Amino acid sequence: MAASPRRKSVAANVGGVKVGGGNPIVVQSMTNTDTADVQSTVNQVMALAQAGSEIVRVTVNTEEAAAAVPKIVDTLAMFGVRVPIVGDFHYNGHQLLKKYPACAQALAKYRINPGNVNIGKKHDDNFRAMIEVAVENNKPVRIGVNWGSLDAALLTRMMDENSKLAEPLDAKTVMMNAMVVSALESAAAAERHGLAHDMILLSAKVSGVQDLITVYRMLAAQCDYPLHLGLTEAGLGSKGIVATTAAIGVLLQEGIGDTIRASLTPLPNGDRTEEVIVSQQILQSLELRSFTPQVTACPGCGRTTSTFFQQMADDIQTYLRTQMPVWKERHPGVEEMKVAVMGCIVNGPGESKHANLGISLPGTFEEPVAPVYVDGKLKVTLRGDNIVPEFIQMLNAYVESHYTAEVPVS
Numbered sequence: 001m002a003a004s005p006r007r008k009s010v011a012a013n014v015g016g017v018k019v020g021g022g023n024p025i026v027v028q029s030m031t032n033t034d035t036a037d038v039q040s041t042v043n044q045v046m047a048l049a050q051a052g053s054e055i056v057r058v059t060v061n062t063e064e065a066a067a068a069v070p071k072i073v074d075t076l077a078m079f080g081v082r083v084p085i086v087g088d089f090h091y092n093g094h095q096l097l098k099k100y101p102a103c104a105q106a107l108a109k110y111r112i113n114p115g116n117v118n119i120g121k122k123h124d125d126n127f128r129a130m131i132e133v134a135v136e137n138n139k140p141v142r143i144g145v146n147w148g149s150l151d152a153a154l155l156t157r158m159m160d161e162n163s164k165l166a167e168p169l170d171a172k173t174v175m176m177n178a179m180v181v182s183a184l185e186s187a188a189a190a191e192r193h194g195l196a197h198d199m200i201l202l203s204a205k206v207s208g209v210q211d212l213i214t215v216y217r218m219l220a221a222q223c224d225y226p227l228h229l230g231l232t233e234a235g236l237g238s239k240g241i242v243a244t245t246a247a248i249g250v251l252l253q254e255g256i257g258d259t260i261r262a263s264l265t266p267l268p269n270g271d272r273t274e275e276v277i278v279s280q281q282i283l284q285s286l287e288l289r290s291f292t293p294q295v296t297a298c299p300g301c302g303r304t305t306s307t308f309f310q311q312m313a314d315d316i317q318t319y320l321r322t323q324m325p326v327w328k329e330r331h332p333g334v335e336e337m338k339v340a341v342m343g344c345i346v347n348g349p350g351e352s353k354h355a356n357l358g359i360s361l362p363g364t365f366e367e368p369v370a371p372v373y374v375d376g377k378l379k380v381t382l383r384g385d386n387i388v389p390e391f392i393q394m395l396n397a398y399v400e401s402h403y404t405a406e407v408p409v410s
Helices: 038-051 063-078 093-099 101-106 125-137 152-163 171-192 209-222 237-253 274-285 308-330 348-354 387-402
Strands: 011-014 017-020 026-030 055-059 085-089 109-112 141-146 200-205 294-297 338-342 357-360 370-374 377-382
Touching (some): 063 085, 063 101, 109 125, 141 171, 152 171, 200 209, 308 338, 370 387, 377 387
Parallel strands (some): 026 055, 085 109, 294 338
Antiparallel strands (some): 011 017
16 A cells, blocks of 8 residues: 655755655754764764765754854865754754854754743743844754653643643643644744744654654644654664654655654664664655665575575675665666565565565575576576675676666767
8 A cells, every 4th residue: 555645745945955845755863973073973974974864963052062063064065975964952052053153054954942942931032033043044944842841831821721621631632732832833933033934844753652643643734844753762772663663654654744863772882874774764665765775585484594594685785785875876776676585495486586686595405506586587596605796796787787877978
């Protein structure tokens, strides 16, 4: 079953990347370096961009961080990396953007949390100051509501109003409603302060899967701003990946969402780019976008007591991903390619025939041969100790013959 038609939204331009308006769903990520450390931040942004992040957010929380932003952007440009850099502001963003105009100009977008800039209280001077800087520099703004830092004044007001109803809603429902109201009222305030309608993006993040689905359904039904999806504080390892996929996958299937981030907690010294790969895989699994050739591999059973096919599947997937930075320039369409690495005769030949290129390795007690299928037809049978390099050689030849861009005749 195909995903529902995409929700209609205006298109925002984030440093040359179009978000919303029917454009492809954008993959975002965020650094976890000290932004004031220019070298570390540049290195991580480059790694995230290399992995496929199309927008990267950095924390701007101190004067040192604000002063470092232009240096980070300039250094990235020197290396040919022009991924849009978004500034994440809390509490003191109005001060930093005013005091460091070069930072305000270098950033592609500002992320403002309305719960942390005093909007909803008697005065919204801090929020207004940030919006005015955005207008002055022609920068879009993401108004990012988070239930861990929801506007206390707004929530208190809505709780009081709810308590007076004949049939009050439960507290959790009021909080969900308050998140939507916070996002929409803040967007309306931004427009009153001069920010164009198509310069505003919204998000409303929670850490529960069902809660995220609920709040985004409400938000999507009440506005046409582009929506950024993400399960906040998703968690470590498989828990974070599964929860993020479950929440974002449901919303994307319903046509909700214009840009996504997998907010995974990396292990100590873990690879930050994992969040990019997870986001890409969500989109590719839903057939919404393609980023890298996919490897189908069986889970293994008593017929596959050898780990050879598992290692080969991992080697092939790693090889494909590492080749993509070169292939995507020289071989358009290669990201659609499907490869199968199967472990025995039960489903091996059949699954291999469904792939562009597939290999069925011998299971336990099977004849030690590995038939290779190309576009559904048996091409060759490999034997011996060089099965992996020989299959990779065939893989490269297939890419060259099927995905090479035509050179225009001058």
